[in-house]
């Protein structure tokens with residue numbers, strides 16, 4: 001368990017928050033930045049993807065730069081990774097330098113300190129190392145890159161001839177896929193992250209964050225009369241809180257509340273088919289799925305006469321992407337409790353909270369997904385922030 005996770009606030013009792021930092025596909029627009037989203041888990045923040053200018057978006061959001069502990073990269077297309085180096089420099093005091101003859105204190109970086117963690121496919125480590133090397137960027141805290149290697153990748157090595165930098169921890173793992181998934185690439189006593197490949201135009205990864213079982217909510221009034229009557233020490237409440245049963249001196253058996261499943265969030269990168277995620281994505285509380293292209297005749301003005309749902313889907317898939325209907329169908333297939341779409345073409349505005357025309361377009365995209373999903377679907381906009389609570393107990 002890392003030091004950061006040991007000091008995490010108890011997240012079982014707090015919401016998990018998701019903040020969309022960027023929701024554009026290939027081209028950013030005036031209302032949508034490149035891909036990135038922040039997940040707040042207690043006091044930690046984890047980023048998923050880090051497109052260009054993510055650092056700027058963090059500054060505009062309610063996410064605190066200093067709390068970012070990990071970044072998970074879905075794939076190395078620029079719109080998902082170009083912001084990683086500036087973010088690293090920002091989080092790890094990597095800006096500036098010293099003139100000849102002046103010692104830079106960052107040369108003393110202690111690689112035994114807990115590193116800032118980056119997860120991603122093959123090439124992530126080489127990309128970070130190259131960019132830091134050639135921009136002469138020194139970091140005051142160590143970082144580490146763990147790579148999720150596909151079966152067709154080299155399973156060992158760093159994929160670069162550049163020397164490891166002083167700030168790069170040597171503990172970076174090359175994690176092999178086993179039975180089609182990368183299980184528990186990160187795990188502490190409350191949270192785990194697993195991953196699976198998803199189909200795109202380049203190697204791409206979907207991630208699942210799973211919270212461990214959560215203790216049930218205890219109602220002390222239910223137990224105290226029996227505990228007092230039998231002069232049982234009050235510390236049995238601890239056992240009951242853990243869901244255990246306790247036999248009192250007069251034979252009465254008290255049963256603690258049933259624990260409930262923790263929350264599960266599935267975050268996909270770009271994809272035209274995320275079905276390899278199914279084993280690790282079932283019953284997600286939230287699925288975040290891309291919906292790059294949609295067919296909206298009569299709603300989006302520059303729709304071509306010969307466009308059809310089928311032709312738009314075909315074009316989207318040929319480029320490695322999905323339509324809202326595809327996202328809705330996948331959400332239904334995994335039994336997701338909620339679905340949010342992201343990664344929109346520059347044609348689709350991101351200011352639907354203030355512009356009625358934009359709202360008509362984005363509502364229409366959500367409705368296309370909802371037809372397949374069977375429930376309302378939200379479209380993400382930049383800096384949108386949502387809390388994920390517990391599902392009501394059935």
Ligand SMILES: [Zn+2]
Pocket residue numbers: 025026035077079080270343
């Ligand atoms: Zn993309």
Ligand SMILES: [Zn+2]
Pocket residue numbers: 075077200270
């Ligand atoms: Zn891509």
